Amino acid sequence: MGSPPSDFIMTSPESLDSKEFMHLNPQDFRGQAHKAVDFIADYxxxxxxxxxxxxxxxxxxxxxxxxxxxxxxxxxxxxxxxxxxxxxxxxxxxxxxxxxxxxxxxxSSAAFIGEMLCTCFNAVGFNWLASPAATELEMVVMDWLAVMLQLPKTFMFSGSGGGVLQSSTSESTLCTLVAARDRVLDEIGIENIGRLVVYGSDQTHAMYKKVGKIAGIPPHNIRCIPTRMEDEFALSPYSLRKVIEADVEQGLVPLFLCVTVGTTSTTAIDPIKDLADVAKKYNIWVHVDGAYGGNACICPEYRPFLDGIEKVDSLSLSPHKWLLSYGECCCLWMKNPNLVVSALRTDPEYLKNKHSESDSVVSYKDWQVAGTARRFKSLRLWFLLRSYGVxxxxxxxxxxxxxxxxxxxxxxxxxxxxxxxxxxxxxxxxxxxxxxxxxxxxxxxxxxxxxxxxxxxxxxxxxxxxxxxxxxxxxxxxxxxxxxxxxxxxxxxxxxxxxxxxxxx
Amino acid sequence: MGSPPSDFIMTSPESLDSKEFMHLNPQDFRGQAHKAVDFIADYxxxxxxxxxxxxxxxxxxxxxxxxxxxxxxxxxxxxxxxxxxxxxxxxxxxxxxxxxxxxxxxxSSAAFIGEMLCTCFNAVGFNWLASPAATELEMVVMDWLAVMLQLPKTFMFSGSGGGVLQSSTSESTLCTLVAARDRVLDEIGIENIGRLVVYGSDQTHAMYKKVGKIAGIPPHNIRCIPTRMEDEFALSPYSLRKVIEADVEQGLVPLFLCVTVGTTSTTAIDPIKDLADVAKKYNIWVHVDGAYGGNACICPEYRPFLDGIEKVDSLSLSPHKWLLSYGECCCLWMKNPNLVVSALRTDPEYLKNKHSESDSVVSYKDWQVAGTARRFKSLRLWFLLRSYGVxxxxxxxxxxxxxxxxxxxxxxxxxxxxxxxxxxxxxxxxxxxxxxxxxxxxxxxxxxxxxxxxxxxxxxxxxxxxxxxxxxxxxxxxxxxxxxxxxxxxxxxxxxxxxxxxxxx
CATH class of the missing domain: 3.90.1150.170 (Aspartate Aminotransferase, domain 1)
Incomplete structure (x- = not known):
């Protein structure tokens, strides 16, 4: 330490010619990218x-x-x-x-083009000023999708909530779980983290256990409630209530419930409304994982699977599965994004500006795991939704x-x-x-x-x-x-x- | 629940013609993507x-x-x-x-083309079989970059370690922190999570605190040790030792140290070797965050900043900052990837296959936060490294x-x-x-x-x-x-x- 090769580089500046190798000569780029397009179309x-x-x-x-x-x-x-x-x-x-x-x-072609433009601009929209269009377009398309899903206004920016693009259901679940956790620990004290319990079924995606462990929930407090073939593998509200009651009896603190619309094994559908009714008696954060099945709910005939959604705290679904968006494109809506922001907020001096300070704009860095890394993915969905139409x-x-x-x-x-x-x-x-x-x-x-x-x-x-x-x-x-x-x-x-x-x- | 609109769709099958709107007609794709290339080159x-x-x-x-x-x-x-x-x-x-x-x-043009191909294949390489080339190319380029950085074999697949592409430094740090945490909690019991302490300086990136909180480290146990202008804002090994000693005195358990090569505010360089020497006395996991500065260490004249790297447990750096790779491309190397795997591993039936069961191949899903979401990002780095040459x-x-x-x-x-x-x-x-x-x-x-x-x-x-x-x-x-x-x-x-x-x- 303390011995950087400070001016070493100036000893032979002539040997370095930044022109020798052009990183991004627009003309070379054009030629190579056209070739790549033909390669891909052939593929x-x-x-x-x-x-x-x-x-x-x-x-x-x-x-x-x-x-x-x-x-x-x-x-x-x-x-x-x-x-x-x-x-x-x-x-x-x-x-x-x-x-x-x-x-x-x-x-889809449309999402491919959107992704090309996302790559092109390479805008790192961690807060509004770092690329205003990246933040605002994401807010717009999240509200558009919410309209398509007939979500209540409480999940929309035009109402009292809001949505964000994440890379995965795991990240979405982790962010909401940490928000739920910190809300409760603020009340009962961080030393009680070992008393928190989270709930899912034996059909809930494997990421649920992984995310629970990442967030410091003791593995023995991560419930995977058995389901039955006769119930078509849906989580029974009755079973949930019994498990919660037993936990409360033991002095444990019910925290979080992951409800699935379309499980990975067999696309079982947990009954949102009845489960939320049980959970809300215990002040449990209810998250709905609609990674696959949620996409279908843009069709009115599938929308009943989301009945009761107004009772839950958050919902995620992944256009990267069934809505033609290409990979790592997961939508998360929350009723109270401020809880996630207060759990994940960072405020380093070097990112401050008059807009972020006034709290008048969304800083998406505080809605995600990453500190600042963030791509302009909403371009994919914007291209997709407009190219197709609902x-x-x-x-x-x-x-x-x-x-x-x-x-x-x-x-x-x-x-x-x-x-x-x-x-x-x-x-x-x-x-x-x-x-x-x-x-x-x-x-x-x-x-x-x-x-x-x-x-x-x-x-x-x-x-x-x-x-x-x-x-x-x-x-x-x-x-x-x-x-x-x-x-x-x-x-x-x-x-x-x-x-x-x-x-x- | 239990009342899906089962065969509703068959009531008017004629009204649905999947040919009406082609998602990915190669000819339409070709035309649109060529236009997009020209748009981007003009931009x-x-x-x-x-x-x-x-x-x-x-x-x-x-x-x-x-x-x-x-x-x-x-x-x-x-x-x-x-x-x-x-x-x-x-x-x-x-x-x-x-x-x-x-x-x-x-x-760079090269990484742009690599990214186009990543999008094109849309291979979800969560385990080897889901796309063997995605897993193996990532292993190859991670070793290539390790060679460029003159990392010890203990961080390479060709040695006893290995590397993975993450989306962000936060994700890299989170995965290693959780691995470190679970290793210690396995020994002292999960009920002692509140005794764990993590260490960084007041110059460590804001993501460090965020990640610590996500992992359930009590916020009051996240140390941000003051640095001084006279030390050019580097973390002093002496200060570190004093803080650790005080914590141990209090019955706390030192867990994790984040060392930075090139801090965000002023590119301060923490002395890896001396800090690791202090940390290792307390069995602390040492992670090096070279998000920005680490990239420079591909030049021999900067490599001294990594001196002592053989003593640490993990290193991350972000080509998305200074190695021309476009966004969300962070490299993480670990000496003992098995510790991360044992903390993050999932094993659902629907992902099992004879290769994953035999443990003969890398399953990258267990090296990251996401359960299965994963893009073929190594194509970017492969194109880049070959197009440029070291x-x-x-x-x-x-x-x-x-x-x-x-x-x-x-x-x-x-x-x-x-x-x-x-x-x-x-x-x-x-x-x-x-x-x-x-x-x-x-x-x-x-x-x-x-x-x-x-x-x-x-x-x-x-x-x-x-x-x-x-x-x-x-x-x-x-x-x-x-x-x-x-x-x-x-x-x-x-x-x-x-x-x-x-x-x-």
């Missing part, structure tokens, strides 16, 4: 021809690439060619119309659901298969039936084998889950390029592989 | 002509845009035109060569430093001004001197006035800080398009405004 045209699940083995890329970076420049064309040769074979193609795994990561976005959801219904009917038409859990959105949970005389573990083995065979073809990719002790396959329609014939083809592959397995066993 | 060409600090007033955009989203599509050309008309006037142009505020958010990246740092030195000399050449803190990297901290007979507050007022005048011209943007009680202006060279004449011009604007102020007072 989108050809993606269907690639194995949807990458067929490489661990180490494939590490072993192909040098151990150290080059000292001198490589050409743009070489690198782009290497993307084709080295990278694409190692990609599991979420864009493929034959991708039916997990939940979708849906996309009606086409609703039709997009309905089109996926229609294809899922078609798949469901195909499954039902084959006596060897069964639907395990009623379909709610565009996820179909199914399996090879358990026939008389075969035990459970044998049926599970058959279904595992089926999944492995199907995925190893590279022609289709789907995944599995276990709920209520039952192993089942998950088939989700939602990849942007999927059309009816892809669904029909997927079913053909599944049937074909089922034939080979049934013959073997 | 880069013209950005210098815009006021660098947006001159709009709060509400400007909210008042221009409709309160609700459109029901039907608007044309691509209309929306792009609105970017020019509505958005650009509200942007503070971080890309402008006249941007000298905060720390830079530097960019030498040009070093020259890029040196070129910015050379321009900062030039500015520093200009300031020194004017008797009215003074350099307040010795320059370390490309930040110059300066002010109008305090002349005999004027008191401190008057000098501060003059400098505030100067800053306001300079920024209101829209010709230059710089910011301020206060350290050691002294209000000073910060001038950072680092915007990608900045050349020497922009620095000279900035100095002219500053002098001109200083003239008007001195005449007035």
């Amino acid at each position: 989108y045209k050809n993606v269907e021809t690639y194995p949807v699940l990458s067929q490489v083995q661990p180490g494939f890329l590490k072993n192909r690439l040098p151990k150290t970076p080059p000292n001198t420049p490589e050409s743009f064309d070489t690198i782009l060619q290497d993307v084709q040769t080295d990278i694409i074979p190692g990609i599991t193609h979420w864009l493929s119309p034959n991708f039916f795994a997990y939940f979708p990561a849906s996309v 009606e086409n976005l609703q039709n997009h959801i309905r089109s996926d659901v229609r294809m899922a219904i078609m798949f469901e009917r195909l499954v039902k038409s084959d006596v060897r298969f069964e639907i395990v859990v009623p379909r709610r959105f565009a996820l179909v949970c199914f399996r090879l039936k358990q026939f008389n005389g075969f035990d459970t573990s044998y049926t599970e083995l058959l279904n595992k084998k089926l999944l492995e065979r199907v995925n190893s073809t590279g022609r289709v990719y789907l995944t599995h889950t276990v709920a209520g002790g039952v192993y089942m396959l998950r088939f989700v329609v939602g990849a942007t390029l999927t059309e009816e014939h892809h669904v029909i083809n997927a079913w053909e592959v599944i049937k074909e592989m089922a034939n080979t397995i049934v013959n073997e066993f | 880069y060409k013209n950005v210098e002509t815009y006021p660098v600090l947006s001159q709009v007033q709060p509400g400007f955009l909210k008042n221009r845009l409709p309160k609700t989203p459109p029901n039907t599509p608007e044309s691509f050309d209309t929306i792009l035109q609105d970017v020019q008309t509505d958005i650009i006037p509200g942007i503070t142009h971080w890309l402008s060569p006249n941007f000298f505020a905060y720390f830079p958010a530097s960019v 030498e040009n990246l070093q020259n890029h740092i040196r070129s910015d430093v050379r321009m900062a030195i030039m500015f520093e000399r200009l300031v020194k050449s004017d008797v009215r001004f003074e350099i307040v803190v010795p320059r370390r990297f490309a930040l110059v901290c300066f002010r109008l001197k305090q002349f005999n007979g004027f008191d401190t507050s008057y000098t501060e007022l003059l400098n505030k006035k100067l800053l306001e005048r300079v920024n209101s011209t829209g010709r230059v943007y710089l910011t301020h800080t206060v350290a050691g009680g002294v209000y000073m202006l910060r001038f950072v060279v680092g915007a990608t398009l900045t050349e020497e004449h922009h620095v000279i011009n900035a100095w002219e604007v500053i002098k001109e405004m200083a003239n008007t102020i001195v005449n007035e007072f």
Whole structure:
């Protein structure tokens, strides 16, 4: 320390010519970016021809690439060619119309363009002045989406609440949990953090436990209340009340409830209104995780799943799943953003300005985990909402659901298969039936084998889950390029592989 | 609950035609994206002509845009035109060569192309199988950067450690803090969370306190040890030891130390080696925050600032600041990633596969806050490192430093001004001197006035800080398009405004 190489650089200034290598010559940029556009358009045209699940083995890329970076420049064309040769074979193609795994990561031309502009401006909108348009456009699109979801005014900037774009449901849940935690600890004292309890079901997304632990909630106070197949894996308000009562009896302090609209395993729907009625008796912060299912609620016919939303404190959903926005785009609305701000606020001198000091503007840095890092993501949603219009976005959801219904009917038409859990959105949970005389573990083995065979073809990719002790396959329609014939083809592959397995066993 | 609109959609299937609106018709995409490229190239060409600090007033955009989203599509050309008309006037142009505020958010054609491809593939690489190339390329580039920084093998995959791309320094610090916390709580019991203490200086980034609070560290146990102007605002190992000893005396448990290479206010450099020597006596996790300054350490002449790095547990730095990568790109290396994994690991059935089960591959979801959300950001760095080569990246740092030195000399050449803190990297901290007979507050007022005048011209943007009680202006060279004449011009604007102020007072 204390010995910086202060003026070393001036010893040979002539050797340094900043012109030698232009970082961002607009003309070079133009040429390279046009080439990249054609590369990407070709990828989108050809993606269907690639194995949807990458067929490489661990180490494939590490072993192909040098151990150290080059000292001198490589050409743009070489690198782009290497993307084709080295990278694409190692990609599991979420864009493929034959991708039916997990939940979708849906996309659109409109959001792509919005993302290009986000990258272009590279505005770091941590507070209003750092890029006023970034803050204000985010406020506008969050209110637009709130209108589409028929959220009460209490969640909107035009009312008494507000929304923010986060990278993930985890971040959204973490921010609200910390706000809830600090509100309660302000009353009962930070030394009581070990008495706080959070509530979810055994179907709540794994991030719920992770986020609870990050926030310092003792792992033994993170409740995962059992659900039942008979309830279609929804969290029962009765069970919730019983668990809370037992905790209160023990001197614990109920803090936070995570309600899910469309769980990851089976798209179960927790009943918001009845759960909130229970929770509110104990002053619990209620957060609704609509990461996947919430997107469908822009359609009036799905909106009933949000009934009771006026009773909760916060809601998040992820356009990066089912609203065509590309990755890391999660919406969070809160009734009282000030609670999050008071938990997460920072106020360093070097970020102060007359607007931030007057509290007349939103400083989004205080609505998120990051101190200042922040991209201008609202451009994606603005481009998307305007390019589609609300009606086409609703039709997009309905089109996926229609294809899922078609798949469901195909499954039902084959006596060897069964639907395990009623379909709610565009996820179909199914399996090879358990026939008389075969035990459970044998049926599970058959279904595992089926999944492995199907995925190893590279022609289709789907995944599995276990709920209520039952192993089942998950088939989700939602990849942007999927059309009816892809669904029909997927079913053909599944049937074909089922034939080979049934013959073997 | 329990009453989904199950087959409602089939009542009028004919009214829905998924072909009406193509989400991602490759031909439409190609046309729109080419237009966007030209728009962006023009922006880069013209950005210098815009006021660098947006001159709009709060509400400007909210008042221009409709309160609700459109029901039907608007044309691509209309929306792009609105970017020019509505958005650009509200942007503070971080890309402008006249941007000298905060720390830079530097960019490059290469990273732009990498980001386009990241968006294109939209691969959600939460575990290896979900996109093998996404996981492996990230491992490769993290090792490449480690080589460039001459990190010990203990931080590399090719050794016994490993690295990960995060969105922000906050996220990096949070993940390591939680790992450190859980390691200690496993020993002393979670009920002792209130005894944990974390250490930084009064110059440590504001995110440090925020992250500590998120992780459940009691705010009164978050130490911000005072620094002194005489020490150039570096954290003194002696002071650290005294504070730790006092805490231990009180029965508290020292947990975590955040060391900074290049603080935000004045780019102070905490002495890693000596601080780590103190911390390690108490088994404290030492994290080095090199968000800005760490980037310079790819140059051998700056590498001494990392001396002692072999003694610490983790290091983060942000290419989104000074390594041309665009936003939300922070690198985190750890000696023992397993500690982070064991703190953050989730293991839901629906993400299991034979590779994740065998623990033979990295599952990056367990190295981050998000449960599954994750973009293929390593493509940016891969494109960047190969397009530049190490030498040009070093020259890029040196070129910015050379321009900062030039500015520093200009300031020194004017008797009215003074350099307040010795320059370390490309930040110059300066002010109008305090002349005999004027008191401190008057000098501060003059400098505030100067800053306001300079920024209101829209010709230059710089910011301020206060350290050691002294209000000073910060001038950072680092915007990608900045050349020497922009620095000279900035100095002219500053002098001109200083003239008007001195005449007035």
